Amino acid sequence: MSAPVSTPPSADWRGRLDQTDPDKVEVGRLARASRALLGDLLRPYRSLLLLVLAIVIVENAARLAIPYLVKVGIDSGIPPITESGDSSVLYAVVAAVLAATVLQAVTRQMFLRMSGRIGQGVLVELRRRTFRHFGALSPSFHDDYTSGRAISRQTSDMDAINEMLETGFDGLVSAVFTLLGTTVLLLVLDVELGLVALLCLPFLALLTNWFRLASARAYRQTRETIAGVIVHFVETLGGVRAVQAFRREPRNAELFAELNEDNRVANLKAFRLIVWFMPGIKLVGNLTIGVVLLYGGYLAFEGEVTVGVLAAFLLYLRQFFEPMMEISQFYNTFQSASAALEKVSTVLAEEPSVPEPTHPVALQPGRTPGELRFEDTQFAYVEDAPVIPGLDLTIPAGQTVALVGTTGAGKTTIAKLLARFYDPTGGRVLLDGVDLRDLAEDDLRRAVVMVTQENYLFSGTISDNIRFGRPDASPAEVEEAARAVGADELIRAMPRGYATRVANQGGRLSAGQRQLIAFARAFLADPAVLILDEATSSLDIPSERLVQEALRTVLAGRTAVIIAHRLSTVEIADRVLVLEHGRVIEDGTPADLVAADDGRYADLHRAWVDSLA
Numbered sequence: 001m002s003a004p005v006s007t008p009p010s011a012d013w014r015g016r017l018d019q020t021d022p023d024k025v026e027v028g029r030l031a032r033a034s035r036a037l038l039g040d041l042l043r044p045y046r047s048l049l050l051l052v053l054a055i056v057i058v059e060n061a062a063r064l065a066i067p068y069l070v071k072v073g074i075d076s077g078i079p080p081i082t083e084s085g086d087s088s089v090l091y092a093v094v095a096a097v098l099a100a101t102v103l104q105a106v107t108r109q110m111f112l113r114m115s116g117r118i119g120q121g122v123l124v125e126l127r128r129r130t131f132r133h134f135g136a137l138s139p140s141f142h143d144d145y146t147s148g149r150a151i152s153r154q155t156s157d158m159d160a161i162n163e164m165l166e167t168g169f170d171g172l173v174s175a176v177f178t179l180l181g182t183t184v185l186l187l188v189l190d191v192e193l194g195l196v197a198l199l200c201l202p203f204l205a206l207l208t209n210w211f212r213l214a215s216a217r218a219y220r221q222t223r224e225t226i227a228g229v230i231v232h233f234v235e236t237l238g239g240v241r242a243v244q245a246f247r248r249e250p251r252n253a254e255l256f257a258e259l260n261e262d263n264r265v266a267n268l269k270a271f272r273l274i275v276w277f278m279p280g281i282k283l284v285g286n287l288t289i290g291v292v293l294l295y296g297g298y299l300a301f302e303g304e305v306t307v308g309v310l311a312a313f314l315l316y317l318r319q320f321f322e323p324m325m326e327i328s329q330f331y332n333t334f335q336s337a338s339a340a341l342e343k344v345s346t347v348l349a350e351e352p353s354v355p356e357p358t359h360p361v362a363l364q365p366g367r368t369p370g371e372l373r374f375e376d377t378q379f380a381y382v383e384d385a386p387v388i389p390g391l392d393l394t395i396p397a398g399q400t401v402a403l404v405g406t407t408g409a410g411k412t413t414i415a416k417l418l419a420r421f422y423d424p425t426g427g428r429v430l431l432d433g434v435d436l437r438d439l440a441e442d443d444l445r446r447a448v449v450m451v452t453q454e455n456y457l458f459s460g461t462i463s464d465n466i467r468f469g470r471p472d473a474s475p476a477e478v479e480e481a482a483r484a485v486g487a488d489e490l491i492r493a494m495p496r497g498y499a500t501r502v503a504n505q506g507g508r509l510s511a512g513q514r515q516l517i518a519f520a521r522a523f524l525a526d527p528a529v530l531i532l533d534e535a536t537s538s539l540d541i542p543s544e545r546l547v548q549e550a551l552r553t554v555l556a557g558r559t560a561v562i563i564a565h566r567l568s569t570v571e572i573a574d575r576v577l578v579l580e581h582g583r584v585i586e587d588g589t590p591a592d593l594v595a596a597d598d599g600r601y602a603d604l605h606r607a608w609v610d611s612l613a
Contacts, residue, residue: 033349034341041122052114053173059107060177062100064185067315069097071189075308119165123158130154130344138353139421151234152227153347157340160223164337172330175323182320189309189316196295197317200288204281204324211277218270219335223343225263232259270335285321292317354423360440363432363447369528370397370447370559371432372418378426379413379582387413388582390427395575397432397528400560402573402590404604410582411563415531418561419450431529449527453534455514462491463498465517469525481524485550487516519550529559532569548572567608576601 042049073093134150186194236243236252243252296310363369372395379388387410395401403411416422417429420436429436431447439447449469457465466481467473473481478498482488490513494500502509509517522530532551551572564570571590578586578593578600586593586601593601 031338031342033345034338037345037348038122038341041125042118045118045121048114048118052111052118055107055111055114056173056177059104059111060174060181062104062107064178064181064316064319065100066097067312067319068185068189069093069100070315071306071308071312073097073308074311075306116166119162122165123162126161126344127154127158129348133348133350136352137350139416140353141350149227149231152230153344156226156230157223157343160333160336160340161344164333172334175330178319178323182316186313186316186320189312190299190305193292193296193299193305193309193313197288197292197313197320199291200284203284207277207280207284208324211273215270215273215335216338218266218273220339220342221266222263222270222336223339225259225266227343228259229256229263232256281321281324285317285324288321289314289317354420354437356441357438359438360443361434361438363434363439363443369432371395371430372529372559372561373430373433374414374427375430376427377417377424377429379417379422379424381413386425386582388417388424391582391584393577393584395559395561397559398557399575400555400562400573401575401577402562402564402570403577403579404564404567404570404601405579408581409579411579412533413582414579415450415533415561415563418529418531419448420444446525447527448529448531449522449525450531450533451518451522455511455518457502457509457514457517460502461496461498462494462500462502462517465502466498466520466524468521473524477524478520482517482520484523484553485516485519486553487513487520487550490516516550519554523554527558529561530555532560532562532564534563534565567605578604 070093073090076089076093078090130153134153137145183198186197188194232252232255236256243249292313293310296305296313299305300307300310372393374391374393377388377391377393378386380386391414403414405411413422417424418436420429420439423437431439431444436444458468463475463478466478470477475498479488482491482498491498491500548568551569555572560573562569562573570576573590576586576588576590576593577584580600586596586599588596590601593599594605596602
């Protein structure tokens with residue numbers, strides 16, 4: 001069959017789209033994206049899902065058989081008072097009921113075990129995808145997406161999805177089969193009485209549809225408000241020193257109380273829906289049972305139905321309305337999980353602003369690595385506000401270049417372009433003649449390493465942190481790297497040496513100690529290009545001198561770009577570039593630029609010398 005020919009949308013279609021509520025369009029898009037994500041996660045379990053479906057059918061058939069067996073037992077196994085009967089029929093019915101009960105229990109256990117396996121498999125895969133995707137997204141995404149929101153995706157949202165997978169689908173599948181099976185059996189037992197019983201369906205449909213629509217809005221709001229609570233909590237603890245230093249505890253507590261109250265109100269609204277829905281279902285159910293009992297009793301007196309049929313009807317009606325309660329609970333869980341799944345799917349739909357190349361190019365073998373070149377490089381964080389208007393620059397392999405200039409001159413932006421945290425909006429940045437956009441991510445990260453003033457240390461040992469860039473490094477190589485940058489002695493002086501565990505991002509280590517460990521990490525990674533972004537700005541004078549010695553070792557034999565306000569760090573550079581508004585206004589050795597009395601660098605150097613006096 002040939003594919004249908006696509007036709008451009010008509011003007012009427014465009015008009016209808018323009019009149020569509022944008023909020024409804026967005027909600028619909030998110031719902032479709034979350035359903036597609038769930039379908040993709042469940043795809044590997046298709047065979048197991050079919051087996052689970054078969055087990056559910058058997059389980060529900062066993063449960064639905066019991067009221068019918070009761071009907072047989074009453075009508076055929078219990079004779080009228082005036083007659084004597086054969087008790088073997090009653091015994092056979094009791095045996096059948098016991099067999100159905102055992103079968104139901106066994107299939108129920110199988111269902112729970114298999115559905116649990118599917119649910120946990122889906123959750124593990126979703127956590128893995130989310131974690132990997134967060135790590136693959138560009139720094140520009142993380143600049144806007146707070147850590148609290150990221151934590152909310154992996155904690156509260158995953159918990160909501162887990163609850164749906166563990167208990168929600170269990171109740172839904174059983175409820176659907178029970179409703180369908182009960183409806184058929186009611187009509188089979190007695191069409192007239194069955195139609196009377198099913199008069200409740202329009203009322204149930206209206207009540208269920210109202211709850212579905214209202215709960216969708218309510219539970220989306222609960223996910224948003226709990227995310228706000230988590231974000232504020234994480235940010236307050238992350239900046240607890242600043243909070244305490246500025247006596248912000250009372251104000252932050254007030255803000256947290258407001259966010260917490262918003263979450264309480266949102267959850268209360270969702271709970272109120274259940275308060276109306278569940279009693280409403282029970283009211284409709286009890287009224288229906290009353291009507292069936294009254295009308296069925298009349299038919300039994302008239303001899304049109306047997307007592308066994310009436311008893312089976314009442315038992316089936318109980319089974320008919322019980323699933324409605326389960327469906328309400330499922331809606332409760334499902335709406336919360338759907339809102340969570342929408343948020344997770346939104347993150348997974350984000351594309352890195354610095355994507356992997358389609359056809360990666362390898363660095364040229366045999367060439368001295370580390371030559372950097374900017375060719376008419378342009379960059380802007382915001383459109384029409386260029387930070388780098390057009391930079392042409394070559395840094396030969398093995399050269400140490402210092403970038404200086406006032407705040408906003410473009411120094412850190414150049415470093416981010418070299419590390420490919422961002423791509424240029426115009427022109428190119430090349431490493432050994434290859435555009436950084438054409439290099440595979442792994443090759444780029446091996447070739448270019450950036451050390452910042454944060455000196456982030458991860459949970460684990462000192463040794464783990466040093467081998468962060470080379471996880472396969474041996475203990476001897478780790479110690480050699482530490483020795484090379486002058487960190488071996490201070491590490492061995494710690495309680496457990498290299499096995500000392502780092503806690504709270506290395507908060508118990510001094511800034512100088514953290515910086516030396518960061519340098520050992522960079523030395524062990526052995527990149528062709530090393531970028532130091534204000535790597536000594538937070539150090540005191542003794543620590544800075546210690547780090548300066550380490551720097552000479554780390555920078556030897558590789559291309560280095562140093563960004564520093566402290567000119568003591570700049571003095572070890574082979575070349576200094578003075579930047580202003582993203583342009584190079586001075587270029588030379590530190591000594592030559594100091595000798596030029598009327599130059600910008602000379603002014604900065606004099607100001608620095610005066611500050612030391």
